Amino acid sequence: MTIRSVGDLDVYRRAYQAAMAVFRISLSFPSEEHYSLTDQLVRSSRSVAANIREGFGKREYENVFFRHLVDALGSAEETQTWLDFAKDCGYLDAERHHDAVKEYGEIRSMLFTLRKNWRTID
Numbered sequence: 001m002t003i004r005s006v007g008d009l010d011v012y013r014r015a016y017q018a019a020m021a022v023f024r025i026s027l028s029f030p031s032e033e034h035y036s037l038t039d040q041l042v043r044s045s046r047s048v049a050a051n052i053r054e055g056f057g058k059r060e061y062e063n064v065f066f067r068h069l070v071d072a073l074g075s076a077e078e079t080q081t082w083l084d085f086a087k088d089c090g091y092l093d094a095e096r097h098h099d100a101v102k103e104y105g106e107i108r109s110m111l112f113t114l115r116k117n118w119r120t121i122d
Contacts, residue, residue, distance in 0.1 A: 006056040011110035015049040015072070018103050022079065025100070029091045037089070041082035047075035048107065059118065069115045076104045076111070 006012045022045040026038045055068025083100050086092040092100075 006053045009052065009056065009114070011107060011114055012049060012052045012056070014103070014110065015052055015076075015107050018100070018107060019045040019049050021103070022083075022100065025086075025092060025096060029086070033089075033091070037082060037085055037091075041079065041086065044075050044078040044082060048072045048079065048104075051075060052111075062118075065118065066115060069111055069118075073108055073111050076108050080104050 003009060019042075023042055026042050029038045049072075051068045051072035055065045055072070058068065059065040080101050083092065083097055083104075087094065087097040
């Protein structure tokens with residue numbers, strides 16, 4: 001399959017969908033968390049997809065593309081940390097936490113694979 005746009009990348013679509021799921025989860029957090037945990041969680045989750053897209057746009061420059069994939073990996077890890085806080089603060093039940101953390105683990109695996117096989121995406 002030839003990749004013509006970032007939307008053709010499964011990892012981008014999954015990262016975008018995961019960020020939207022995190023946003024929906026965050027809507028139930030208490031208002032006092034709006035400018036702290038909620039903001040951090042939503043921003044880091046969106047950063048995964050944003051970094052994939054920006055890196056894809058710069059894929060002609062290998063080091064720049066790789067840097068954005070590494071940034072996406074870091075944002076996925078950060079998102080998992082905020083999900084842990086949400087669970088431990090009682091804002092997120094164990095099942096939803098498990099599902100979200102599992103999804104970000106799969107996204108990280110896909111990012112590693114993309115980095116390894118990036119030359120085959122065009």
